[in-house]
Amino acid sequence: GDSVTQMEGPVTLSEEAFLTINCTYTATGYPSLFWYVQYPGEGLQLLLKATKADDKGSNKGFEATYRKETTSFHLEKGSVQVSDSAVYFCALSEEVQFYFGTGTSLTVIP
């Protein structure tokens, strides 16, 4: 069945450091891929998405590219800020289901 695997956290970075959170997926068809972000005490919000192979989703300085050959959708940001501290979820959607990864907690320290 479909599934999403993302790197385990927690991740702690200094401000302005480079961020990568790895995400790989297993799917039977042609899913859409997403990154959601959850700030403390809040629900999940869509950060970015990509709907087909080689698409790049981007938002707020974050980027992720849909790589069909490696079944990956890694999240990157060139220079993180303290305000990026949150839990990040990789997800895929196919037909009537959403599949979420286990979440990666990111803490950015000044």
Place this chain on the structure above:
Amino acid sequence: DTAVSQTPKYLVTQMGNDKSIKCEQNLGHDTMYWYKQDSKKFLKIMFSYNNKELIINETVPNRFSPKSPDKAHLNLHINSLELGDSAVYFCASSQGAGMTNEKLFFGSGTQLSVL
């Protein structure tokens, strides 16, 4: 205006009690969901309704019963609460039921603590 609102935000109750969590969306979406997030942040789908009809019913105890009076509301009733039910419960909605390319809108969560 809050797009997906759920109440209460916090719920503390004794084992064995029955409680309900309410959810409403004002986005005009056709599909609503309940997710459970455990203490390790793992997110698990529980139920999904499309136009008041149940379309996803994952393996959850039958103590959990969703009710959708109309497509803008999806309430979750829990009977005989157990310690293991303690979690954060998220309501969500999407435009349609064909999930590919759909975007989920989440409520801010209900933190349930069973003592």
